[in-house]
Amino acid sequence: MAHKSGDFSNSVSNSEASNFAAMMKKLISGRKLIVASNRGALNFSEDSSGKLVARRDTSRSSELFEPLSDEPISWITGAVSAADRNAADTQADDLGIIRNDVLPDDWNVRFVSLPRRVHHKFYNVICNPLLWFLLHRSWSPTFTPNIGKQEHDAWERGYRVVNQSFADRISDSADGSQIALICRDYQLMLVPGMVRKRHPDSLIHFSFETP
Secondary structure, eight states: OOOOOOOOTTSSOHHHHHHHHHHHHHHTTTSEEEEEESSOSEEEEEOTTSOEEEEEOOSHHHHTTGGGTTSOEEEEEEOOSHHHHHHHHHSBOTTSBBOOSSSOTTEEEEEEOOOHHHHIIIIIIIIIIIIHHHHTTOOBTTBOOOOOHHHHHHIIIIIHHHHHHHHHHHHHHHTTSOEEEEEESGGGTTHHHHHHHHOTTOEEEEEOOOO
16 A cells, blocks of 8 residues: 655654654554544545545644554544445455555554444534533633533433444454554543553553644
């Protein structure tokens, strides 16, 4: 598979990337590196004919991993679009790894693809209108959420379900190895604890990507 390098000139400096890579290689020595995020290194769209087109994510948070392009990385990421869900159904091998020709050879991606009603509760009831505003300190007298039965249901049947599905995928990807898990952002706040219960010796780093 082709390896297309990212452009650090506008987002991540070479020194920042090098320092990150050196730190990561030291920390993950002897461990299997897994990165979990709602949006990951790979996404799909459809061209005018309806054919799936794989694209490598070029956001700053993904470009930080560019210096690790020669290291094996297992990405666990959400199927956030209809095209992603289509790819999860049609482009995955027997292990759930999504076939593509845009990521480094040693990187693999597994999608977490759930029913749309579950994703709606997860994203449109909990993540977007509640957690995003909380973490960006954007609540005000003109926007004060009413947390009621709908939100409690969405937490249990949406947010927790999605996070448990990510934790399950991570455990499957670990395949008995000691792991170093990088878990990213507010969509997956429950994942580290869920993974820790199954893999108590894991090295786990969680970060918020909010101001």
